[in-house]
Amino acid sequence: MLTLYSQQDSGNCYKPRLLLAQLGRPFRIVDVSTNDGSTRQPAFLEKNPIGKVPLLELDDGRRLAESGAILLHLAEGTPYLPADPFERAKAYEWLFFEQYSHEPAVAVRRSLLRYPERAGEADEVRLAKLLDAGNRALSVMERRVTDADWLAGSAYSVADIALYAYTHMACSGGFDLSLYPAIEAWLARVAAQPGHVPLDWRPPGS
Amino acid sequence: MLTLYSQQDSGNCYKPRLLLAQLGRPFRIVDVSTNDGSTRQPAFLEKNPIGKVPLLELDDGRRLAESGAILLHLAEGTPYLPADPFERAKAYEWLFFEQYSHEPAVAVRRSLLRYPERAGEADEVRLAKLLDAGNRALSVMERRVTDADWLAGSAYSVADIALYAYTHMACSGGFDLSLYPAIEAWLARVAAQPGHVPLDWRPPGS
Numbered sequence: 001m002l003t004l005y006s007q008q009d010s011g012n013c014y015k016p017r018l019l020l021a022q023l024g025r026p027f028r029i030v031d032v033s034t035n036d037g038s039t040r041q042p043a044f045l046e047k048n049p050i051g052k053v054p055l056l057e058l059d060d061g062r063r064l065a066e067s068g069a070i071l072l073h074l075a076e077g078t079p080y081l082p083a084d085p086f087e088r089a090k091a092y093e094w095l096f097f098e099q100y101s102h103e104p105a106v107a108v109r110r111s112l113l114r115y116p117e118r119a120g121e122a123d124e125v126r127l128a129k130l131l132d133a134g135n136r137a138l139s140v141m142e143r144r145v146t147d148a149d150w151l152a153g154s155a156y157s158v159a160d161i162a163l164y165a166y167t168h169m170a171c172s173g174g175f176d177l178s179l180y181p182a183i184e185a186w187l188a189r190v191a192a193q194p195g196h197v198p199l200d201w202r203p204p205g206s
Numbered sequence: 207m208l209t210l211y212s213q214q215d216s217g218n219c220y221k222p223r224l225l226l227a228q229l230g231r232p233f234r235i236v237d238v239s240t241n242d243g244s245t246r247q248p249a250f251l252e253k254n255p256i257g258k259v260p261l262l263e264l265d266d267g268r269r270l271a272e273s274g275a276i277l278l279h280l281a282e283g284t285p286y287l288p289a290d291p292f293e294r295a296k297a298y299e300w301l302f303f304e305q306y307s308h309e310p311a312v313a314v315r316r317s318l319l320r321y322p323e324r325a326g327e328a329d330e331v332r333l334a335k336l337l338d339a340g341n342r343a344l345s346v347m348e349r350r351v352t353d354a355d356w357l358a359g360s361a362y363s364v365a366d367i368a369l370y371a372y373t374h375m376a377c378s379g380g381f382d383l384s385l386y387p388a389i390e391a392w393l394a395r396v397a398a399q400p401g402h403v404p405l406d407w408r409p410p411g412s
Binding site: 049050058062064065066067068069070072073076085086088089090092093095096097099100101103104139140143144 | 275
């Protein structure tokens with residue numbers, strides 16, 4: 001069975017949980033937290049030298065890090081990755097956009113506001129910069145989903161899963177999603193997809 | 207013919223130039239710079255709402271942003287993307303690692319030190335944090351290329367191209383590569399690959 005090293009309230013870890021649920025693939029969870037330093041312990045670094053979750057472990061013990069890589073690997077050959085080469089490339093584009101321009105603002109601002117152990121990093125200047133950067137990223141998304149139902153191509157895909165993760169909790173980072181009506185409608189479309197599960201869902205027995 | 211909107215001294219833009227050269231695919235360059243604000247002008251934002259280079263424009267006018275997405279799109283079906291699904295997933299992993307953990311430290315520190323217009327952002331605390339983060343990323347690479355010739359799988363791939371771009375110029379960001387002998391040997395292997403071109407190379411006629 002697949003094993004996912006996962007932090008329950010992390011959007012990055014939610015992405016593979018959501019895709020695995022929608023694929024109907026059984027997996028078990030091993031809980032690891034970045035907040036208590038356990039991803040920086042030698043035992044975990046031995047599994048993932050990058051020191052981050054999520055980490056996917058295959059039946060044969062091989063391991064894969066990076067939420068975007070895990071999504072692409074699990075989605076290959078399924079309807080969750082566009083079959084058309086250019087539409088697939090647009091899914092790649094959204095996955096990299098999420099990791100470079102969206103997550104470091106939208107998710108990091110939430111993290112600074114949410115976790116007491118990070119409060120020392122949350123000065124006003126930094127919070128203001130993150131708000132600007134996050135709103136720029138949300139504006140890019142708003143433009144796309146004003147014209148189209150889904151981020152990449154004409155169907156729901158890993159691009160939507162990747163961007164849904166932190167966008168649907170952006171309010172806890174201080175972002176006002178009422179400024180983005182097309183994003184709000186897209187969030188509702190994603191949540192209405194067959195097999196959708198919320199952030200706090202865990203696979204049976206895990 | 208393919209068009210690449212590109213900034214010549216940007217490692218992110220070097221990645222697709224290097225792959226296109228090695229694939230022997232003709233393309234033309236349109237020079238755009240992030241430093242003079244031209245990626246934030248309406249005319250460019252119309253082409254790429256993310257406001258960044260590189261941007262690839264296909265013959266039919268469709269456009270693709272994000273260096274990692276461009277690499278994957280161009281490499282599909284070629285020897286530069288592993289055919290084995292797990293090795294391919296490891297290439298994805300390195301591409302996301304580069305954009306999340308390597309480029310924001312190694313490339314950004316270089317940028318702060320190199321471009322006079324960014325000097326105001328280059329305070330001591332920030333430079334020290336970037337040095338730490340960059341050295342963590344380089345240590346992850348060092349560990350891999352101590353045990354293996356290439357980053358993903360058993361052959362040179364887009365993973366090596368993506369990490370080569372800013373690693374080979376890390377010294378200009380104040381990183382001491384002599385601390386990473388396996389990386390230095392790997393850099394030499396990458397530079398010895400057939401069809402390798404340096405950062406300042408441009409396609410004929412461009």
